[in-house]
Amino acid sequence: MHSVLVIEDNRTMREGLEISLKQMGLDVSSFEEGSGALEQLGKKNYDLIVTDYKLPQMDGLKVFECARKLCPGIDAILITAYGSVDLAVEAMKLGAADFLTKPFSPEELKVKVEKALATRDARAENIRLVEENELLRCEVAEAGGYGELIGESEVMFDVFDTIKRVAPTDSSVLITGESGTGKELVARAIHDKSQRKAKPFVKVSCAALSEGVLESELFGHEKGAFTGSVKARKGRFELADGGTLFLDEIGDISPAVQVRLLRVLQEQRFERVGGEKTLSVDVRLISATNKDLKEEVEKENFREDLFYRLHVLPIELPPLRARGKDIQLLARHLAAKICRRLNCSPRTFDSDALDLLAGYSWPGNVRELENVIERALVLGRGKRITRADIPLLIGGKSETRRLPSFELPSSGSIDLTETLETTERTIIEQALERAHGNKSKAARMLGLKVSALHYKLDKYGIL
Numbered sequence: 213m214h215s216v217l218v219i220e221d222n223r224t225m226r227e228g229l230e231i232s233l234k235q236m237g238l239d240v241s242s243f244e245e246g247s248g249a250l251e252q253l254g255k256k257n258y259d260l261i262v263t264d265y266k267l268p269q270m271d272g273l274k275v276f277e278c279a280r281k282l283c284p285g286i287d288a289i290l291i292t293a294y295g296s297v298d299l300a301v302e303a304m305k306l307g308a309a310d311f312l313t314k315p316f317s318p319e320e321l322k323v324k325v326e327k328a329l330a331t332r333d334a335r336a337e338n339i340r341l342v343e344e345n346e347l348l349r350c351e352v353a354e355a356g357g358y359g360e361l362i363g364e365s366e367v368m369f370d371v372f373d374t375i376k377r378v379a380p381t382d383s384s385v386l387i388t389g390e391s392g393t394g395k396e397l398v399a400r401a402i403h404d405k406s407q408r409k410a411k412p413f414v415k416v417s418c419a420a421l422s423e424g425v426l427e428s429e430l431f432g433h434e435k436g437a438f439t440g441s442v443k444a445r446k447g448r449f450e451l452a453d454g455g456t457l458f459l460d461e462i463g464d465i466s467p468a469v470q471v472r473l474l475r476v477l478q479e480q481r482f483e484r485v486g487g488e489k490t491l492s493v494d495v496r497l498i499s500a501t502n503k504d505l506k507e508e509v510e511k512e513n514f515r516e517d518l519f520y521r522l523h524v525l526p527i528e529l530p531p532l533r534a535r536g537k538d539i540q541l542l543a544r545h546l547a548a549k550i551c552r553r554l555n556c557s558p559r560t561f562d563s564d565a566l567d568l569l570a571g572y573s574w575p576g577n578v579r580e581l582e583n584v585i586e587r588a589l590v591l592g593r594g595k596r597i598t599r600a601d602i603p604l605l606i607g608g609k610s611e612t613r614r615l616p617s618f619e620l621p622s623s624g625s626i627d628l629t630e631t632l633e634t635t636e637r638t639i640i641e642q643a644l645e646r647a648h649g650n651k652s653k654a655a656r657m658l659g660l661k662v663s664a665l666h667y668k669l670d671k672y673g674i675l
């Protein structure tokens with residue numbers, strides 16, 4: 213509840229203000245003059261001062277000035293006599309939220325007070341978010357990641373921030389990203405950071421199962437529902453009750469399963485295959501796909517209504533090539549993890565090997581990096597992993613380092629800056645085209661921050 217301090221010497225006015233403000237559900241304290249109000253300000257927290265300008269001793273502006281010294285964040289609405297425009301301007305200069313000119317109606321008072329308090333709340337929320345963000349940044353930098361997820365690049369920081377925000381809610385999450393970018397790890401992180409963490413995290417790989425099998429996997433079946441079903445069986449929805457259901461490769465489910473899934477999401481109810489009884493469960497749904505689901509909707513392979521149900525909170529995982537800063541960090545982490553699993557003594561990379569890893573384009577993302585490191589650890593002989601232990605990459609071209617071929621004209625000269633700018637412009641246009649105009653996607657593709665891309669778009673007058 214917000215608290216308001218009213219200062220008004222005229223009794224009728226004061227009581228009128230008190231009544232109106234209390235009707236708005238506010239906690240109100242009122243005073244006839246400034247000094248008593250300022251004393252009260254030292255004892256209790258207030259959000260807003262509503263003060264008359266003309267008071268017996270100190271005027272309203274002076275009261276506000278003193279109040280600001282006592283509580284720097286406090287807001288005020290100054291009540292002035294009709295025609296005193298200068299005073300109103302003065303009040304605004306001092307940082308007052310608003311002013312009211314006598315005579316005013318209770319409705320006018322209500323509008324101005326509500327606006328002042330809403331602005332105040334928005335400001336406080338903003339400060340809270342900025343502080344929270346800073347804190348998360350520090351935690352990530354210190355730990356080299358967020359829980360099991362390693363990374364300290366800007367793009368991954370955004371992902372961690374989103375995980376933190378979506379985890380406490382029950383809304384459906386759709387994780388998209390190329391194969392091997394860590395979608396499953398993100399799904400688990402959301403579950404682990406949620407209030408459901410003590411309950412099951414149940415995964416279903418939708419692409420691996422045929423339509424009929426997937427249906428009975430998801431919803432269960434009754435005894436005799438189909439040939440061979442000698443016993444009734446609970447489906448994954450039931451098994452995940454109270455927890456999280458992770459539907460991996462959701463882009464691959466058939467139209468029939470899409471319809472059933474939609475119904476569960478709409479009604480929170482379903483029946484086992486071959487069953488009559490309607491069951492209801494409390495499940496948080498997280499789905500993942502490496503397909504562009506929006507495109508699948510356009511191609512009519514995926515139901516639009518289901519897409520919107522799943523897509524409430526989207527998380528897009530950037531490919532590894534867009535988070536160059538993380539590669540070495542990940543390589544060290546994965547090497548340590550694999551050594552533990554293989555029960556071998558830990559080995560580190562020499563700097564040449566790390567450079568090689570950092571320069572490669574990683575079409576298979578973190579999973580490919582993991583495989584390359586495992587191979588190096590198993591096949592390498594020395595104490596440290598060297599370039600020679602990473603055979604796949606030695607002959608292989610590193611896409612990120614590959615330069616477009618360019619031939620200097622045989623005669624005359626070229627303007628290097630202009631040539632580079634033209635090339636940059638072309639690359640940006642291509643990325644935008646490939647991202648269907650989605651700027652965050654294009655920025656990620658280019659390893660740029662969205663703000664940096666905007667700057668370049670402006671510079672080249674694109675769009």
Ligand SMILES: Nc1ncnc2c1ncn2[C@@H]1O[C@H](COP(=O)(O)OP(=O)(O)OP(=O)(O)O)[C@@H](O)[C@H]1O
Nearest residue numbers: 360361362390391392393394395396397502578579
């Ligand atoms: N940020 C990360 N930090 C640490 N390990 C990671 C990270 N991202 C991915 N991995 C590891 O890489 C491997 C692949 O990750 P995951 O299975 O989550 O990818 P995916 O996006 O689900 O891939 P697919 O689409 O092929 O199913 C896993 O072993 C995972 O532990």
Ligand SMILES: [Mg+2]
Nearest residue numbers: 395396460500
């Ligand atoms: Mg996966």
